[in-house]
Amino acid sequence: xxxxxxxxxxxxxxxxxxxxxxxxxxxxxxxxxxxxxxxxxxxxxxxxxxxxxxxxxxxxxxxxxxxxxxxxxxxxxxxxxxxxxxxxxxxxxxxxxxxxxxxxxxxxxxxxxxxxxxxxxxxxxxxxxxxxxxxxxxxxxxxxxxxxxxxxxxxxxxxxxxxxxxxxxxxxxxxxxxxxxxxxxxxxxxxxxxxxxxxxxxxxxxxxxxxxxxxxxxxxxxxxxxxxxxxx
Numbered sequence: 001x002x003x004x005x006x007x008x009x010x011x012x013x014x015x016x017x018x019x020x021x022x023x024x025x026x027x028x029x030x031x032x033x034x035x036x037x038x039x040x041x042x043x044x045x046x047x048x049x050x051x052x053x054x055x056x057x058x059x060x061x062x063x064x065x066x067x068x069x070x071x072x073x074x075x076x077x078x079x080x081x082x083x084x085x086x087x088x089x090x091x092x093x094x095x096x097x098x099x100x101x102x103x104x105x106x107x108x109x110x111x112x113x114x115x116x117x118x119x120x121x122x123x124x125x126x127x128x129x130x131x132x133x134x135x136x137x138x139x140x141x142x143x144x145x146x147x148x149x150x151x152x153x154x155x156x157x158x159x160x161x162x163x164x165x166x167x168x169x170x171x172x173x174x175x176x177x178x179x180x181x182x183x184x185x186x187x188x189x190x191x192x193x194x195x196x197x198x199x200x201x202x203x204x205x206x207x208x209x210x211x212x213x214x215x216x217x218x219x220x221x222x223x224x225x226x227x228x229x230x231x232x
Contacts, residue, residue: 023047024090024102034064034086034106037207038146039075042066042088046101049092057095059087064108081108111207114139114151116200116214125221126195131186136176139202139212149204152176156200160185162193193220 024046034040044056051072058064058076064086067075078086089095090102115122118134139151153176160169160182173179178186185193197216203209 034076034078034108035146036078036081036108036110038111038149039067039077040106041069042074042076043072044074044090045072046090046092049101053093055091055093055095057089057091059089076106078108081110111149111204112141112144113210113212114141114202116153116156116197116202116212116216118197118216118218121218122214123217124219126218127222128186128189128220131189131195131218131220134178134186136178137173137197137200137216138176139200151202151204154201154203154209157198158182159196160193161195162188162190164192165194189220191221194218195220 024044042056044054045051046054054072056066056068056074058066060082063080063082064076064078066088067077069075076086076088085105085107088104088106089100090104091099092101093099117138117140118126119130119138120140121130137153137156139153141149141151155175156173158171158173158179161167162169162185169181169185171179171181173182185195195216195218198214200212200214200216201209202212
């Protein structure tokens with residue numbers, strides 16, 4: 001899966017011997033941060049050395065590998081994390097040690113987990129009108145730099161309390177959609193009801209499923225209820 005950076009940030013690496021080794025520019029996102037499991041685009045340019053003469057590899061192929069794309073573009077695929085980071089090695093013509101012209105170290109991170117929500121609400125007061133338009137449990141990644149990564153809720157537990165907590169409707173949803181009996185509760189919701197959703201399991205394409213830590217707890221209030229409470 002190919003992802004594009006929104007911003008390319010140049011890092012200039014100076015070789016130890018400027019008389020014999022060219023300067024090399026390695027461009028990556030987030031100040032040399034790369035993510036496990038993603039194809040992290042790199043752009044590598046060496047002074048006075050055509051891109052076709054560059055050989056780019058890593059110090060340990062079991063941790064990360066580099067794939068050459070067009071011209072000076074490469075993809076860095078991180079297979080597993082290393083606390084010391086990943087070293088990208090740039091050679092000219094071949095991988096003899098004398099032809100090593102630059103080494104760049106990248107910090108590695110895991111793709112962050114999303115947060116569960118109902119139409120961007122994660123808990124607190126919610127009106128009957130807002131509940132009636134909820135169709136699914138969403139899983140959202142905030143502020144992540146890659147396009148194309150999206151999680152889907154696979155399952156979750158729910159419990160709806162109504163009639164002043166005298167009646168409960170509980171169940172297990174096997175996908176992101178709101179089950180029929182919970183949807184009926186939403187349609188009949190009124191002040192005093194409450195809703196809890198927990199054990200949300202989510203997955204993104206190419207990644208293992210993850211149990212989200214979120215526990216969504218809502219209490220149903222009309223907008224007028226909230227307004228009256230604020231005035232009191």
